Amino acid sequence: MSQRSGRVDSRRTDTRERAVTVALELFARQGYTATSLREIAERLGVTKAALYFHFRTKEEILTAILRGYLDGVTTLVEAAEGPDELIRGFAAHQRQWGIDLVLLVWQNYTEIQDLPIGAEIRQTMRSLVDTLAPAGADPAQRLRVRIALSTFQIAAVTALVEDDDDEASLREAALGLSLELLRGADPGTREGTTTEA
């Protein structure tokens, strides 16, 4: 963004984008710390020094990956008009970003949590729970919502481990379970869009 000149530069390469893609896969499958810049660079067919032209630190690569995903979630939360619509939007979002992103966030949260974007992720997830949980929900109800959200991640990981299971049907089952859990979070009224408390 800050390095684009506006017009199409003939010398422009796609190394940065490719680096983000490759890093996502390697970070997800091997872990952030266990993946070296040398490894990423080799996959891209460039040197480590070339990577340092695009990113100032290794952490910046990780942050770049998470940025797009997180902004998507924020947009979802802000645009949501009701719990059911939001959970469906979240399901689609998780699907769109794929198993590697899910793995990346879960398996490397230890490293992510200390980064600036880690605080953003916590905040976004909390607003997601806030939006999905009834106003004034107790911790048990909020836990229910958190489990409803984790459903898609568990399904994605299950599809990876149990390779004989059909991923698409697992996703569908996850959505059903998620909605079921969500409805249980508020045994009373859950028809209108209770945006106001």
Added chain:
Amino acid sequence: MSQRSGRVDSRRTDTRERAVTVALELFARQGYTATSLREIAERLGVTKAALYFHFRTKEEILTAILRGYLDGVTTLVEAAEGPDELIRGFAAHQRQWGIDLVLLVWQNYTEIQDLPIGAEIRQTMRSLVDTLAPAGADPAQRLRVRIALSTFQIAAVTALVEDDDDEASLREAALGLSLELLRGADPGTREGTTTEA
């Protein structure tokens, strides 16, 4: 075990046990790869070389931690007389081993999965699901069981992130949700101990 002489050796130290405890905490909080042997040794007040007397590799420390936990789960599965009893036993087991073990397995699964004990963990978890799910359960029902099992882990992590929530009540809520999910896995008969299919 293999190095004990039977009688109480006055020169015997508890470095190995202490190393396992310290490593569990550091691996859980910082990640397996991000934690160095130097760090573990410093915490113990010994040198790296002393650690290598007790463990041949870094992976062996990780394996030693997971061994006790995993054997406990196996024992639970073999002794189980019914789904409800098993899930309660699993809940108690998770509680007993604490948040650090839960974090360790989840946050470092990328590294664990390639170890020999990683295969054991997968197998044990599968037998756990097998025992909890009705015979002939479809993937969707098995997913439900997996989510029921994840409940305790999500509760533990939630207690860590949301430090104003009461951990004990979260655990209680998790057990209730887990049982609720489990009952939904088989809408039909779930009274007798259907050990035979």
Added chain:
DNA sequence: GTCTATATTCTGATAGAC
């Protein structure tokens, strides 16, 4: 059982040429 000392390899990161 624990130590000092060391071997070897890799890490993230920088300088400067092209």
Added chain:
DNA sequence: GTCTATCAGAATATAGAC
């Protein structure tokens, strides 16, 4: 934008004295 060359530090692991 990418390269070669290099840095300082840290990693796992081993050898051998005590």
